[in-house]
Amino acid sequence: MSQLVTKTRKTLKELIKATKELTVSRDADVFAEVAFNFDCESLNYGAVQRQAGNFTIQYAVSPNPNSGNTAPSVTYDDVISTFDQLKGQAFVDAGLILLSYSYEQSDVVTDPKTGSVSIAFSINITVTEKRN
Template sequence: MIKELRKTMKQVFDATKRLKVSRSVDVFAETDCSFNLERIDYDTNRKLCNANFSYIVSPEPNSNSTAPSITFDDIVTNFEESTTLSIFNDNKLKVLNYSFEQGDVVTDPTTGTVSLGFQINIRVININ
């Protein structure tokens, strides 16, 4: 189930070209994933997954910009639009709830480059 959830989260964020890792766009990377699984139905082997995904967004390495071109609000909007699409259903997952936590804004003292860290907490069940 966690394999499907991680695959789905990548699909959600790859849905917006600006959230891919490349030399020509902002750096967007998963930095951590922690989760726990609970069996909720022994008859159908249904499971509940509580997962915490951490991400960081930094400006394009070759640009003169010191901040990412996307904001935390852009990321939240992209995710919320994706949860209403069939991405999760296509991967046999149903979102029960989710929350965002905006993390630190880290500034590199040498270059002045600003990176944004944030976390998504999500609960899903598998659909059989």
């Protein structure tokens, strides 16, 4: 796996963790990365040949089953707001250049028996490594 993929995966895990611990247990809501899809390509950027990556990272958020809550304690808006606020510095600190980003809220699923609501969403980014 390339350094670009490794750095991007680490940066996103740290950045999203800033909002809510990514844990699954009886004591916490389920907030999990469910897919990390990517493809890499060659790119001419600033007269330098480098590798760029297109990443789609999918997440699922569900309330703690024992809490009695019908919605998770963290919302889609909470996660996206945190990503928006921290993305610039997080990618710079990782030696990455964030070329583009977009968000997709996929599904809101309601369990008919419990009324529990789960959400799924993805963050799509294109990045390249910073070169001196």
